[in-house]
Amino acid sequence: MKHVDLIIVGGGPIGIACGLEAKKKGLDYCIIEKGVITNSLYNYPLNMQFFSSSEKLEIDNIPFISNEAKPKRNEALEYYRRIVTSNQLHINLFEKVNAVHKKQGVFHIKTDKEQYTSTYVIIATGFYDLPNTMDVPGENLDKVSHYYKDPHFFAKQKLAVIGASNSAVDAALECYRKGAEVTMLVRGPEIGKRVKYWVRPDIINRIEEGSIKAFYNVTIKEILPKKIDFQTPQGEFSIPNDWVLALTGYKPNFEFLQKIGIQLSNDTKLYPQYNEQTMETNIKNLYLAGVICGGMDTHVWFIENSRIHAKTILKSITEGK
Incomplete structure (x- = not known):
């Protein structure tokens, strides 16, 4: 000792x-x-x-x-x-x-x-x-990660990014620019206020022009091998999906x-x-x-x-x- x-x-x-x-x-x-x-x-x-x-x-x-x-x-x-x-x-x-x-x-x-x-x-x-887990069915699938490293991996793939903080926004923008089809699933009403000030306008503009899809006030229901189910105040949705980045803190x-x-x-x-x-x-x-x-x-x-x-x-x- x-x-x-x-x-x-x-x-x-x-x-x-x-x-x-x-x-x-x-x-x-x-x-x-x-x-x-x-x-x-x-x-x-x-x-x-x-x-x-x-x-x-x-x-x-x-x-x-x-x-x-x-x-x-x-x-x-x-x-x-x-x-x-x-x-x-x-x-x-x-x-x-x-x-x-x-x-x-x-x-x-x-x-x-x-x-x-x-x-x-x-x-x-x-x-x-x-990581802060979501505790939803399918969160333990191999397609789900709470950490993001490199955008090249997601090129030509349908990617769901869960979150609206700096890490989620950076991942969404980088992966979109490398050719991923990105959907942001935001659990609150908007992109986070503490997102880097030089990045926040970028993600908002990409969402408004339709380059990146976004849903707000989302509750994730289930993650499945080929899709992800979630609910918003506008109703229930099911979208095709290859990978999930659950960047929830x-x-x-x-x-x-x-x-x-x-x-x-x-x-x-x-x-x-x-x-x-x-x-x-x-x-x-x-x-x-x-x-x-x-x-x-x-x-x-x-x-x-x-x-x-x-x-x-x-x-x-x-x-x-």
Whole structure:
């Protein structure tokens, strides 16, 4: 069993920021990441462009230079990877944390490869791993995916995109431009208000001209191998369909937090309990960092406004020693 001062669960941008700060403070630390460096960013669509400008994605004042004001996925991967490698951060990749529990003031961390003890733990696991499911018949068919990667796959196919947020709109536009026959099934009355301001007019224009079909206030009834059935205020519809991208959002791993003992709010938001001044949870010496702090409100925290969590937490740890 290995002992370190600080275990950081999650190797995304905020986990990396925590590692940088821990190194500067002279702590013995280890970042544990279940996949690759910035695993969630790696699994974003190939052509994704950030809403934020590059300087707002910087951590520890390390310059992020991109070709355009708003960087793309591959540029972000390059930026964060270089930070990890050039600073020789201690990060264990492809290692999944299965359990964290505290015993006699010491944390015991069990992964699928190793066991650790530590004095402090930071949970910075994000929310991209668990999709919000629709819980409708046929959702488990091979034709259905909650993740979108590359538009070429859908060329010359009948594609239904369920959702109206940035991910759904990007997928619909990209796939349409690669030759897919795209239908958007929007569960609300309109395209989302938080869609990137330079993209929203594009999707609205494509819908209005008929290049992309759209139905609003949709309730999905059933997904079948060759069609999809749904209902709107105008009646029931059944359309031919080859593939479904159910881009209905994602959520943090609340079960993992609850097993650790972190208290959640008693409402649908499921806000985890933490001290906003220190980021410490109801469990002493266990901290939260990044988007996970927002519970189901996954649009509240981003890289740009949660990167400060690293300095806040490490200040609390070092001043409390």
